[in-house]
Every structure is written in C-alpha cells, then in structure tokens.
Amino acid sequence: MPLVNAKEMMQKAREGHYAVGAFNINNLEWTKAILQTAQELNSPVMLGVSEGANKYMTGYTVVAAMVKAMIESMNITVPVALHLDHGTYEGAKKAIAAGYSSIMFDGSHFPFEENVEKTKEIVALAHSKGITVEAEVGAIGGEEDGVIGRGEVADPEECYKIASLGIDMLAAGIGNIHGKYPANWQGLDFEALAAIKAKCQGMPLVLHGGTGIPEDMIKKAISLGVCKINVNTECQLYFQEATRKYIEAGKDLEGKGYDPRKLLAPGFEGIKEIVRIKMEMFGSVNKA
Ligand code: 13P
Secondary structure (H helix, E strand, O other): OOOOOOHHHHHHHHHHOOOEEEEEOOOHHHHHHHHHHHHHOOOOEEEEEEHHHHHHOOOHHHHHHHHHHHHHHOOOOOOEEEEEEEEOHHHHHHHHHHOOOEEEEOOOOOOHHHHHHHHHHHHHHHHOOOOEEEEEEOOOEEEEOOEEEOOOEOOHHHHHHHHOOOOOEEEEOEOOEOOOOOOOOOOOOHHHHHHHHHHOOOOOEEEOOOOOOOHHHHHHHHHOOEEEEEEOHHHHHHHHHHHHHHHHOOHHHOOOOOOHHHHOHHHHHHHHHHHHHHHHHHOOOOOO
16 A cells, blocks of 8 residues: 555544554664564554654665655555654655655744744645644753753643644644653653644544653543654663673574674564554554
C-alpha cells in the first residue's frame, strides 16, 4: 500500500477508542523494525521524522524515497503515514515538497497570532496536496533536538482557535515531557485534557512524550480524545540496552560478531519489542 495521510487513521482511532503510535525513525534499521512490527501486528502506524533526523539521513527526499521503497520491498499492507515531527515553517514546506504524507507544523513558540497565521498557510499548502497537518498549542516540556519546551499546559481557548483552522490533529501540552520523566513528575493534567476535548469537539488530539507514561494514564488519555501518541526515547533506550548487552557479553569479538548486520541485530529486536508493547498498550493491534 502506498503512503497514506493520517486522516482516516485518526477518524478510525477516534471512533474505535484507540491511538495510533507515531514512532520516530533515525535510519534504515529503525524504519525496518517499526514497519515489520506494524505489519506483524496488523496495526496502522506513523513514522515520525524530526528535522534533526532528516538532516542525519541527508535530507527529506532521501527519507521519503527510502520509506516508500521499503513499504514496497517489504510488502507492507498496513496503513503507513510518513510524518514530519515538530516541523518548522521552512521544514514543513520541504517535507511537503519531498512527498511526506503528513506534517506537524510546530508554531507553539511563536506569539499566538503568528502561530495562527503560519498554521493557516501551511494547512492550505498541505491540504492542496492531500497531506494532513498537526499543529501545536502550548509548549511541551523537555528537550528534543535542542528544542527545550517549558512544560506548559495548553489554554483550551487557544486550542479551539487553532483547531478551527482546518487542521487534522492537535498537539496540546498537558504536562507531558519529551524524554525520560523525572521522578517528581506530576503526571498528565487530565482536567486540562478534558477541557480541551470539550472545546475542540471531535478533533483528534496528539500526546507527545509517550516514553514512560504509565498504561493507566495512556488509557485515560485515549478515553479523553487522544488518537496519536508519539514515542521516540523509548525506542532509543531499548536499542541502546540490547546493543550494550551484546558488546558487554563480548559477542562482537566472537567470529564475525563485528559485522554490522550482527552488531545491530539485538538493537533492532529491541526496537521491535518496545513498538509491540506500545501498539498493544495503545490498542491499535488488528486495526489496520
Ligand atoms: P519521547 O521521546 O518522550 O517518547 O517523545 C517523543 C515525541 O513526542 C516526539 O515528538
């Protein structure tokens, strides 16, 4: 199946009370592990690519070409969206031109009116090409690719205004943080989420910072309108842990254990394991 945008995925997730996982990719192994798991579990999936990861993989066109070709060569039949994660105004335009099927325009650090104006412009451009748009209100805490959020909780009134611009998904800060949650984290702000849901009737909501959020909070967030959950750090941690174990056990020194296809295999399986755990937790298994 060719790349799809996120519209139908989000509609079905909202009606079926589950969430689609958006997993960040960094290279071929990441992409292959996530696509393979989605296919095995018959789950829809979104591949998130930050601007930093796009740069690392040498450009938007390279990423789009790789993902499209892998979907074909791996016979992937579940719905896959290729989604720009935390796009700037310029990055969003590049991703649109390169053939991404979905983009996030993150104007949350702009003054609100500027966020509105730029989001409107990106929506018009993306929709003219059948590409879905996620917008953001209120910074999300933590650090990702050098972007430090303030951990704000979004204002439901601002959410309503941005949701009214014709966007397809809305990321609203509710005390979530990118990366590992600190021991003193207060948890998600469900009162804020309920207020946002009430204001933005029917708008699929996006939960960033999916790493380490306990299952009960994930389930409650889904019951309050969350249809897409972003996971990045946890795939990195599973990859790191499995790779470290392989090297610490001296496996890279045995036979051809230095072959990158062997060296990266445990980390690859680690990514598959955490993606499976998350898809089961989010309820997207067998929803393709
Ligand atoms: P984590 O790295 O905390 O899983 O967050 C991912 C994310 O929100 C990507 O936008």
